[in-house]
Amino acid sequence: MSDTVTPMMAQYLEIKEAYPDALLFYRMGDFYELFFEDAEAASAALDIALTKRGKHQGKDIAMCGVPHHAAEGYLLTLIKKGFRVAVCEQMESPAEAKKRGYKAVVKREVVRLVTPGTLTEDTLLDARRNNFLCAWADIRGDGAFAWIDVSTGEFHVTPCPRVVLNPMMARLNPSEVLVMDGDETLREPIEEAGATMTPLARASFDSTGAEARLAALFGTKTLEGFGQFTRPELAAMGAVIDYIEITQKGRLPMIRPPVREEMDGAVRIDAATRRNLELTHALSGGRAGSLLTAIDRTVTGPGARLLEARLCAPSTNLARITARHDAVEAFVTDRLTAQDLRAALRRAPDMERALGRLSVDRAGPRDLAALRDGLTQADAIARMLGADMPEVISEAASLLVGHDALAGLLDRALVAEPPLLARDGGFVAAGFDTPLDEARTLRDEGRGVIAQMQGEYQDLTGISSLKVKHNNVLGYFVETPSTHADKMLSEPLSDTFKHRQTTANQVRFTTPALSEMETKILNAGGTALGIEARIFAELRAAVMDNAAEIAMAARALAELDVASALAELAVSEDWTRPTLDTSRAFRISGGRHPVVEQSLRRSGGSFVANDCDLSAEGEARIWLLTGPNMAGKSTYLRQNALIALLAQMGAFVPAAEAHIGLVDQLFSRVGAADDLARGRSTFMVEMVETAAILNQAGERALVILDEIGRGTATYDGLSIAWATLEHLYENNGCRALFATHYHELTALAGRLDGLKNATVAVREWEGDVVFLHEVRPGAADRSYGVQVAKLAGLPEPVIARARTVLDALEEGDRDTGGKAKALIDDLPLFAATPAPQAKPKAGPSPLDAALAEVHPDTLTPREALDLIYALKALSTGQAKT
Structure with missing residues (x-):
C-alpha cells in the first residue's frame, strides 16, 4: 500500500497537532475514528478492536473507532481513566465538499474538548453529585480557590492560603483542578484528592485580564455588584472562565454570578477528618456506610447535590443555621404539607442541568420538556405552601411563581413525551405551527391530499x-x-x-x-x-431569556427538597432540634451514632445512647475516655462530632437533647492506616495528623483523638499522649474527646480542672467480657485486651499463655517497681509452660433443669404463678449453697 499521506490523513495530523494531550475523536460519517497512538491508547482503555488504515513513514497506521450515536458511553470510560478527548465534527456534508473539487476533504473542526471538569451530559454525570472544575491561584503568597459546576452554572470563590488548599479539595471533591503552568508541587495533593491536575498558561491567571473577562461575561462594567474580590480571587475565577472558553470553543454555559465565601463561613474540616468520620464515603470505599447515605432522604438530583454541599461545609452563621432549623421544624410539625410537597418534588425534573445543556447548545427536546414539567410543578408547589411558613420556605415559594408565560409556551409547543434528539423531529405538538402541520400532513397523508385534488378536478x-x-x-x-x-x-x-x-x-x-x-x-x-x-431554536432562545429566573426556581426546589428531606429524617429516626448559640456549650443528652444505629436496627439490634458534656466558659473542657477495645469508644467519639456537624448543616440531630456552642473547626484522629506510597508508617501518619491538629485547632474547635501514641514503644507512646493532652488543654483551649489505653493519664484529672475522666462500662462473666456500651464517669482499671483477643478467636493456648504473662507482669510491676526485663528473664518460655488444664464442665443446675422442663404455651395463669414461686425457691436454695 502507498505511503503517500492522503488529504484526509493530512487534515487529521494537522488537527491533532493542536491537541497533543487529548485523544482526537475524528468524525467520519457515522463513526468517530482514532489513529496512531490515540487508537492504541483508546483500544486498550475501551477494550475495542485495533485495526489499521494505510501506512505512514513506513509503518502501519493504527486505527479504531466508536459509533457516534453511542459515543457518550465511551467518553465516560475514557474520562474516568484520566483521558481528555477532543471531539472533531464534520462541518459540512460530503456533497458540499465535492462542490469545491473532486478531491476536496470535508471540513472538520474540534467543537469541544471533553475533560473531567467540563461534563454536561446526564449520561456522563452522577445526578446526585456536583461535578466541580476548580482553580487555585497564588499572588505573592495570597491564595484563592474558585470552583464551578459547568452542568449547573454554580460559581464560587474564596480566599485560600496554601495550607487550606487540601481541606478545600477534600470538601469539594473536584474532578479537575487548574493550576499555573510549571507548578508541579500541587500535583501530589490534587491527585490524592482524586482530581485531575490541568496546567494553564500564566496568562490565564492574569488578574487584570480576568476582571475584564468576567465583566464582559456578565455584561457589567464592574464586578462590584457581586462583591469585593481580591487579586488572587479574580485570577482564580478568570482561569476557570478562560478554560471553559477553551474547552467549549466559545460556547459558554450559563454561569451564575460568582458567590464569594468568607474563610470562616463554614466549619473547617481537613481531609483526614472527613475520611475518619466517613462523611461522604465509607473507609471501605463507596458511599454505602457513609453519613451522607444514612441521612439522604432527598427525592431530586438538585436536592441531593445541595444536601451533600451542606454536609461537606456546615455553616458557622448562627442566623443561617437557625433559619434552616426553622424550615425543618415547620415540615416536622406539618406532616401533611410535607408529604404532599415530597410527592410533588418527585415529579420535578432536574431543571439545573437541563438549563446547563441548553446554554451550551448541547440539549434536546427532553431538556425543554424538563423545564416545562419543572416550572409546572414549581407553580403547583408554591400554591400548596402556606403564607405563614418560615423565612427559608416562604422565600423559596416566592421564586417558584411568575413563570406562567414560559411554561405555557413550552406546554403548547411540546408533545407530552418528546424524543431525545431534535434532529429526529416529532417533538412539536400538533396545532402549534400551521406550516409545520401542513408539512406533516403532506408527509404523512400525501395520498389523501392527492385523492382530494383528484375529486376537485373531477368536479x-x-x-x-x-x-x-x-x-x-x-x-x-x-x-x-x-x-x-x-x-x-x-x-x-x-x-x-x-x-x-x-x-x-x-x-x-x-x-x-x-x-x-x-x-x-x-x-x-x-x-x-x-x-x-x-422552533427548537426559538424555544431555546425563550428559555435563555429567562435563564436566571429558572435557575433561581430550580435552586428553590432544591432548598425545599433538603428541608422536607431532613424533616422526614427527623421524624423517621426520632431526631430532635438542637439548640445552637455562640457560647462554649457542648451538652448532648442521649446521643446516638446515626450510621451505626441504622445498621443495628437492620440487624435487629438497638443502639445504647450516651451523654456528653464538654461545656465550659473561659477554660478548656476535655473528656479522657478509657475502656477496652470493642467497647465503643471510637463510635462514641465519632457520634459527638457528627452531631455537631449535623446541627450546623441545619439538620436535627440523633439525640434526646443537644446544646452546642458554634464549632468553627472539626478535627478527628481516629483509626490506623499507613501510607506506603510516601513511605509513611501507621505511626508516622498518626503523628502527622496529630501535628496538624495541635498546630491549627483554636478555642472554638472540636477535637476527637483516639489512641494517640499506640504505634510505638509503651513509654514513648505514653509520653506523646501525655504531652498531647496537656497541649490541647493549655495551648489549644478547645473542646475535645481523648480516648486512650494509657490509664496513667487518668491521674491528670486531679491536676487539670477542665479534664474529666469517663469510661465505657463492661462486665466480666466467667472469664469473658461483656460490653455494655455505656459511657460513665470514672476511669477503667484495665483494657481487657486478653478477653477481646479471645473473642477474636485467638487459639486457646495463646490466650492461656497471654494470661500467664499478664499475671506475671502485673504482679512483678507491683513487687519490683516495673522492672519488666527481670520479670521476662525469669518467666518460663512458652514451651516450658504447662498446658492449661481444661476445667470439668459442670452439669446443669437445678434451676436450669427446672426451666428446661417448662412449656410456656401450656401453662394456665395459676400454674405460671406457682412456677414462679417454685423457681424462686430453687434460686434461693442455689444461692445459699
Whole structure:
C-alpha cells in the first residue's frame, strides 16, 4: 500500500497537532475514528478492536473507532481513566465538499474538548453529585480557590492560603483542578484528592485580564455588584472562565454570578477528618456506610447535590443555621404539607442541568420538556405552601411563581413525551405551527391530499374517469381517457390543464397546483424537520431569556427538597432540634451514632445512647475516655462530632437533647492506616495528623483523638499522649474527646480542672467480657485486651499463655517497681509452660433443669404463678449453697 499521506490523513495530523494531550475523536460519517497512538491508547482503555488504515513513514497506521450515536458511553470510560478527548465534527456534508473539487476533504473542526471538569451530559454525570472544575491561584503568597459546576452554572470563590488548599479539595471533591503552568508541587495533593491536575498558561491567571473577562461575561462594567474580590480571587475565577472558553470553543454555559465565601463561613474540616468520620464515603470505599447515605432522604438530583454541599461545609452563621432549623421544624410539625410537597418534588425534573445543556447548545427536546414539567410543578408547589411558613420556605415559594408565560409556551409547543434528539423531529405538538402541520400532513397523508385534488378536478371537468397518478418519469399527473382530450385541450380547461403526454388510450396533463403539491410532498419530510429545528431554536432562545429566573426556581426546589428531606429524617429516626448559640456549650443528652444505629436496627439490634458534656466558659473542657477495645469508644467519639456537624448543616440531630456552642473547626484522629506510597508508617501518619491538629485547632474547635501514641514503644507512646493532652488543654483551649489505653493519664484529672475522666462500662462473666456500651464517669482499671483477643478467636493456648504473662507482669510491676526485663528473664518460655488444664464442665443446675422442663404455651395463669414461686425457691436454695 502507498505511503503517500492522503488529504484526509493530512487534515487529521494537522488537527491533532493542536491537541497533543487529548485523544482526537475524528468524525467520519457515522463513526468517530482514532489513529496512531490515540487508537492504541483508546483500544486498550475501551477494550475495542485495533485495526489499521494505510501506512505512514513506513509503518502501519493504527486505527479504531466508536459509533457516534453511542459515543457518550465511551467518553465516560475514557474520562474516568484520566483521558481528555477532543471531539472533531464534520462541518459540512460530503456533497458540499465535492462542490469545491473532486478531491476536496470535508471540513472538520474540534467543537469541544471533553475533560473531567467540563461534563454536561446526564449520561456522563452522577445526578446526585456536583461535578466541580476548580482553580487555585497564588499572588505573592495570597491564595484563592474558585470552583464551578459547568452542568449547573454554580460559581464560587474564596480566599485560600496554601495550607487550606487540601481541606478545600477534600470538601469539594473536584474532578479537575487548574493550576499555573510549571507548578508541579500541587500535583501530589490534587491527585490524592482524586482530581485531575490541568496546567494553564500564566496568562490565564492574569488578574487584570480576568476582571475584564468576567465583566464582559456578565455584561457589567464592574464586578462590584457581586462583591469585593481580591487579586488572587479574580485570577482564580478568570482561569476557570478562560478554560471553559477553551474547552467549549466559545460556547459558554450559563454561569451564575460568582458567590464569594468568607474563610470562616463554614466549619473547617481537613481531609483526614472527613475520611475518619466517613462523611461522604465509607473507609471501605463507596458511599454505602457513609453519613451522607444514612441521612439522604432527598427525592431530586438538585436536592441531593445541595444536601451533600451542606454536609461537606456546615455553616458557622448562627442566623443561617437557625433559619434552616426553622424550615425543618415547620415540615416536622406539618406532616401533611410535607408529604404532599415530597410527592410533588418527585415529579420535578432536574431543571439545573437541563438549563446547563441548553446554554451550551448541547440539549434536546427532553431538556425543554424538563423545564416545562419543572416550572409546572414549581407553580403547583408554591400554591400548596402556606403564607405563614418560615423565612427559608416562604422565600423559596416566592421564586417558584411568575413563570406562567414560559411554561405555557413550552406546554403548547411540546408533545407530552418528546424524543431525545431534535434532529429526529416529532417533538412539536400538533396545532402549534400551521406550516409545520401542513408539512406533516403532506408527509404523512400525501395520498389523501392527492385523492382530494383528484375529486376537485373531477368536479371541475365533469369527467368522472379522471385520475391523478404518479410515475418516476413524470411525477404526479392528471390522466383522462383519450375520448375527453378535446374537452381538456379547449378553453377554459386548457388554462388550468397543460398537456404532458399522449398514449394509445390516455392523455396526460399537469397543473400548476399539482406541480407545486408534488414539490411539497417530496420535500415535506425535510421541510417538517427544518421547521422543527427553527422552533427548537426559538424555544431555546425563550428559555435563555429567562435563564436566571429558572435557575433561581430550580435552586428553590432544591432548598425545599433538603428541608422536607431532613424533616422526614427527623421524624423517621426520632431526631430532635438542637439548640445552637455562640457560647462554649457542648451538652448532648442521649446521643446516638446515626450510621451505626441504622445498621443495628437492620440487624435487629438497638443502639445504647450516651451523654456528653464538654461545656465550659473561659477554660478548656476535655473528656479522657478509657475502656477496652470493642467497647465503643471510637463510635462514641465519632457520634459527638457528627452531631455537631449535623446541627450546623441545619439538620436535627440523633439525640434526646443537644446544646452546642458554634464549632468553627472539626478535627478527628481516629483509626490506623499507613501510607506506603510516601513511605509513611501507621505511626508516622498518626503523628502527622496529630501535628496538624495541635498546630491549627483554636478555642472554638472540636477535637476527637483516639489512641494517640499506640504505634510505638509503651513509654514513648505514653509520653506523646501525655504531652498531647496537656497541649490541647493549655495551648489549644478547645473542646475535645481523648480516648486512650494509657490509664496513667487518668491521674491528670486531679491536676487539670477542665479534664474529666469517663469510661465505657463492661462486665466480666466467667472469664469473658461483656460490653455494655455505656459511657460513665470514672476511669477503667484495665483494657481487657486478653478477653477481646479471645473473642477474636485467638487459639486457646495463646490466650492461656497471654494470661500467664499478664499475671506475671502485673504482679512483678507491683513487687519490683516495673522492672519488666527481670520479670521476662525469669518467666518460663512458652514451651516450658504447662498446658492449661481444661476445667470439668459442670452439669446443669437445678434451676436450669427446672426451666428446661417448662412449656410456656401450656401453662394456665395459676400454674405460671406457682412456677414462679417454685423457681424462686430453687434460686434461693442455689444461692445459699
